Amino acid sequence: MVKQTTIKMDLLSAQHSIWERLVRITKSENIGNAYLFSGSPGSGKEGLAIKFAQFLNCNNADEQACDICPSCIRFKKLQHEKLKIIVPLPIPKKNTNDSVSKTDLVIDEYVKSISKKAQDLFYKIQIPKANRILIQSIRELRRSLLLKHDSVGKNIVLFFDAHLLSSGQAEAANALLKILEEPPENTTLVLVTDHKELMLKTILSRCQHIQIPRLPDDFILEWLINNDLGADTADFIAGLSRGNIHQARNLSSQPVEDTIGLIRSLVQTVVSQSPDKWRTFTQTYGKLAGHDPAEFKFHFSLMTLWFRGAYRLRKGVNTGLKDTSIESDMVSFNESFPHADLMAISLGLEDSINAILKNLYMPLILTNLLLDIQGYLRE
Numbered sequence: 321m322v323k324q325t326t327i328k329m330d331l332l333s334a335q336h337s338i339w340e341r342l343v344r345i346t347k348s349e350n351i352g353n354a355y356l357f358s359g360s361p362g363s364g365k366e367g368l369a370i371k372f373a374q375f376l377n378c379n380n381a382d383e384q385a386c387d388i389c390p391s392c393i394r395f396k397k398l399q400h401e402k403l404k405i406i407v408p409l410p411i412p413k414k415n416t417n418d419s420v421s422k423t424d425l426v427i428d429e430y431v432k433s434i435s436k437k438a439q440d441l442f443y444k445i446q447i448p449k450a451n452r453i454l455i456q457s458i459r460e461l462r463r464s465l466l467l468k469h470d471s472v473g474k475n476i477v478l479f480f481d482a483h484l485l486s487s488g489q490a491e492a493a494n495a496l497l498k499i500l501e502e503p504p505e506n507t508t509l510v511l512v513t514d515h516k517e518l519m520l521k522t523i524l525s526r527c528q529h530i531q532i533p534r535l536p537d538d539f540i541l542e543w544l545i546n547n548d549l550g551a552d553t554a555d556f557i558a559g560l561s562r563g564n565i566h567q568a569r570n571l572s573s574q575p576v577e578d579t580i581g582l583i584r585s586l587v588q589t590v591v592s593q594s595p596d597k598w599r600t601f602t603q604t605y606g607k608l609a610g611h612d613p614a615e616f617k618f619h620f621s622l623m624t625l626w627f628r629g630a631y632r633l634r635k636g637v638n639t640g641l642k643d644t645s646i647e648s649d650m651v652s653f654n655e656s657f658p659h660a661d662l663m664a665i666s667l668g669l670e671d672s673i674n675a676i677l678k679n680l681y682m683p684l685i686l687t688n689l690l691l692d693i694q695g696y697l698r699e
Contacts, residue, residue: 331364331367331368331371331442332384334364334539335363335364335368335533335535338368338532339371339384341530342371342375343383346372346375346376346381351508352508352528353500354503354509354511354526354527354528355508355511355527355528355529356512356513356516356519356528356529357369357510357511357512357513357530358513358514358531358532359514359531359532359533360532360533360534360563360564361566361567362534362561362563362564362565362567362568363532363533363534363535363563363564363565364441364442364532364565365513365514365532366441366478366480366512369478369510369512370441370478371385371441373403373510374391374395376474376508377392377402377474377476378391391473398434398437398438399438402473402476403476404461404475404478405437405477405478406453406457406461406477406479406480407430407433407447407450407453407480407481408447408450408451408452408453408454408480408481408484409450409452409453409454409457410449411449411451411454412454426447429448433445433446442565442566442569451484451613451677452487452492453482453484453485453487453492454492455491455492455495458492458495458496461477461499462495462498462499465499465504465507466504474507475504475506475507476507476508476509477507477509477510478510478512479509479510479512480512481512482511482513482519483513483514483516483518483519484677485511485519486518486519487677487679488679490520493519493520493523497522497523500526500527501526509527511527518677518678533563535563535564535565536563537561537562537563540557540561540563540564540565541555541558543565544558544568544572547572549572553576554572556576556644556646559640560579560622560629560640560641560646561625562625562640564621567621567625579622580645582622583622583623583646584649586619586623586626587626587627587649589601590623590690591653591657598690601686601690602683602686602690605682606682606686610682620669621673623669627662627663627665627666628662629641629646629650630650630653630654630662631662631663631666633651633654657697657698659698659699660696660697660698660699661699664692664699665696665697668689668692668693
């Protein structure tokens with residue numbers, strides 16, 4: 321996957337309406353036991369959760385955390401005694417000779433990822449082969465919360481990719497439910513997810529929901545320019561990213577020509593009727609879904625953005641890609657397929673991404689996707 325670079329931007333200004341709401345919650349002193357931060361990918365949800373946790377424990381908080389008190393200094397390093405961050409981890413293998421060494425490697429990877437997250441709130445923690453939040457993590461959390469009785473400060477537990485609590489037989493989700501049913505004193509849990517629809521309804525019902533909007537295009541554009549991209553390239557990538565900072569990071573790491581070529585190739589394949597292209601597509605992306613799900617998601621997100629862009633163009637809405645070859649391709653596509661159900665195609669692509677999270681058989685999912693697209697093209 322593409323390399324992640326450090327971002328130093330003002331997230332709270334970009335999401336000012338959400339931050340104002342969190343400030344009101346804190347000042348009301350009516351802080352809930354559990355919150356759900358949900359919304360589109362790359363909108364800064366995890367960073368906002370970290371800032372919220374820091375704000376709740378700041379010794380000199382006003383409209384923001386002070387950043388200089390002892391509590392804030394430890395929070396900025398994500399090394400605060402009141403903070404616990406739970407992320408997806410690889411499933412431990414039982415009865416293997418190298419199980420201890422592999423556990424050490426996972427711990428080391430976790431520590432490194434937390435350090436990178438402290439430096440860059442937009443950094444996405446992606447530990448290799450981590451596809452669920454483990455029940456062991458929830459059991460350890462329960463034990464640690466039962467032992468904490470210090471009334472100074474508030475215990476904060478952040479769950480990143482919280483929808484992965486429901487992976488497998490949802491053992492972790494059910495274990496967390498017991499904590500939510502009898503919440504520990506002086507503790508707030510914040511569950512962060514791109515996929516609220518994959519979470520147990522019993523968990524959702526016990527959380528106060530905060531919907532995070534996508535980041536403004538101007539924010540993405542400013543970040544790209546601050547990271548040494550030319551104005552034209554930055555404008556193109558900002559338009560294609562649609563408020564997703566992760567997408568912008570990925571796109572900025574490779575030449576624009578390569579991105580355009582990849583999008584064209586993918587779109588041409590999924591709308592074609594060539595058995596050979598279909599066979600290659602299902603085999604390639606069926607394997608990629610297992611070996612590198614992040615890359616799979618990146619490619620399918622590009623296609624989703626393209627078809628949504630074609631839909632906006634058809635409706636006369638600004639695509640953010642004016643006077644680019646990508647928009648020209650969309651014009652030609654709409655002329656060739658004037659009745660295509662573009663939103664249905666976009667949703668089908670998103671469902672294919674979600675199928676990975678559900679551990680479904682991807683070659684079959686992809687074959688059905690291609691068949692469905694043929695139907696949507698002629699509706």
